[in-house]
Amino acid sequence: MKILFCKWTSICETGIDKALQRLGHQVSYIKQLFTSVDYDNSYVDTLSDTLINNNFDCVFTVNFIPIVSRICNVFNIPYISWTVDSPSFQLYSETIKNKVNRIFIFDRTLYNKFYGENPSCIFYMSLGCDLESWDNVNMSLTDHNDYDCDISFIGSLYSEKCRYNKIENIPPYISGYVDGIIEAQLNVFGYNLIEDSIDDYFVQEFKKCADWVPLASDYYEDVKAIVAHTYIGYKCTEQERIRTLNLLSNHFNVDLYTLSDTSMLPHINVKGGADSRTMMPKIFKCSKINLNITARPIQSGLSLRVFDILGSGGFLLTNYQSELPEYFENGTDLVYYDSMSDLISKCSYYLDHEEERLEIAHNGYEKVKKHHSYDVKLQQILDIALG
């Protein structure tokens, strides 16, 4: 098949691209990047010309991109997108209703929310990983020197991503409310309570004091969901990651790969950023325990990190997410924790039980290889989208 892949520098693109090619498809690209996901005249021209001068079977993007949907709609060409982020505000665009769309969403809660907007064009599809590339990563002695560790975590601490941190002069009632929600949420795994636990009064008051940037007029603005996930959800993730890593680094030797400010984590080994194609798989292969702390706005689904860790043959210790039991068996393919004391005791246990750890990592790898490589998932996506 001839596929036009419109890239925008998402970290998933390289792996997905390789998988599409392994599946035997002819993949083409547009060099230009859009400057806005909605309106960019020059991009419209380039994409239109590309579609006129070629005979593509479909267009593909990571995440749903309204500008691409609009043009595909004009040319009546199937537009496949795989949403890998949550929240993903573009899903609020009215272009989600376009009939050319084939939107795949990785989180079942998010899927349930949007499915009704375009029932024959919106699908659920959990994420995957570029297993073939991870298989071909060769480990040298230097790599082991650099990356061998007890426990590692790769990811942002969210302080810089968190819009809540930028709001000035928050009224005390609002900041108390946010702190209370976060405190409650951090005790609960497997259920995102934020949206259910804020009322309309709070939402309106919050909006008044926030640095609110209204969405464009062709968007449906779900204020409650935006407050719940983009503001409080990110703040909650920041607090969860800081507290979890602080607690862990007080008990164990923990390596943290991040570009965020880590001054609040005095006992952690700060390792700086990790390139997602070269360093990341090596770190996963070299860590005794790979930690996953899912960003809270991912309400039920499995983050990319879950598949990358398992697909690299690493041992995964993750927070509980309600979709986990659908795919993996706890204690067999991976291990999950559902409280801080549970996390500590599982770290101790698995650091002391190497054989069990290796067995679980092996099982997890085999399961991802069989069911969750990009090759498998993209074949399913193409079958559903164009079948």
Next chain:
Amino acid sequence: MIFMNILYVNWESFGSKDIIEAMKALGHSIYFTDCELNINDTSIFEKYLLDKITQNNFDAVFSSNYFPCISGPCNKTSTKYISWVYDNPQTALFNPSITNPCNYVFVFDRAQYNNLKNKGIRTVYHMPLAVNAKRLDIIDQLPNDPDFFDSDISLVGSLYNEEHNLYNRMCNTLDPYTKGYLDAVINAQSNIYGYFLLDDIITPTILGNMKKSLPYEPNDDSLESDTYVYANYFLGRKVTEIERLRILNLLSPKYKTTIYTTGDTSSIPSLLNRGPVNYYLEMPKVFYYSKINLNITLKTIQTGIPLRCFDIMGSKGFLLSNYQEELCESFIPGVDFDYYESYQDLINKVEYYLNHEDERLLIANNGYEKVKKFHSYYNRIKTIFEIVNNQ
């Protein structure tokens, strides 16, 4: 079987008739106190009890709920004191007298039991509540008035919305940050079943601010922590109020919904309030004639089965309850009763069961047979005395 002489401390408690009946059926001899138990001034009662025990030869003293003023005289005379607690929370359980070796305190909520046991208290046991299924016979003896009691959905119980409740009083003077914090955790807790998070989220700052607004100091010698008091007496009841109001607001505009309570329910005009019902004579009929009987557990009962669940099933009523851990251990959901775990789930199940009468009646009957067989006062009292006599 050991037949015992029991001094029964009589007060207006639910189920005392049933307990006495069960004790007699087991062959024990029951004697009653004839002095009023005034918990505000217990000195007269304590003296009376001490005399009564000294002058007679009782094998044990028994009461519903636990009373330090009973434990004292029992301890002095080395007389066994058996209590079966059906209130929750009950402050008296944190009185230091709880550790008196004479005590055999049975609590129905396993979380409460674990909490006390983890404090090193060895005089506490776990014992679920019970029902006297014979009470259903009353329905046949009284004139049938299904029209009066007929309802789609019924709730027997308080809305906890009294103006003078501790939380509402505290709120008036609470600083806005703490008010926001508490509104948030109360809302969060009202969405969560099977996990009580309120005492985990009270930070020292929040506790300090609540105390500033409405001081509540446990007695110096109490084993109760400040956090426990604020989580249970202040916040737990408020969550229950919010939860019950929200549910009745959701259901009553759509279904014929009746509440039986002394409280004011004028804030929900679509809700029919028939006032309080007599526990022994009227309540079984409410449960029997209602299509669906709601149980919305007081949040501070963390795992246990509230008395109302037993009363509903014992009256051959169909029980739809919030998720409650021990309920799902003793009964099979969808067979003996059913539970909901979110507001949406509740709405779906109400709709389903109102439209499936056969299934509803079958479940009500299964629940009835099960409580009759396994959860009678007779069985429980028998077990209680076995535990007491084996120690």
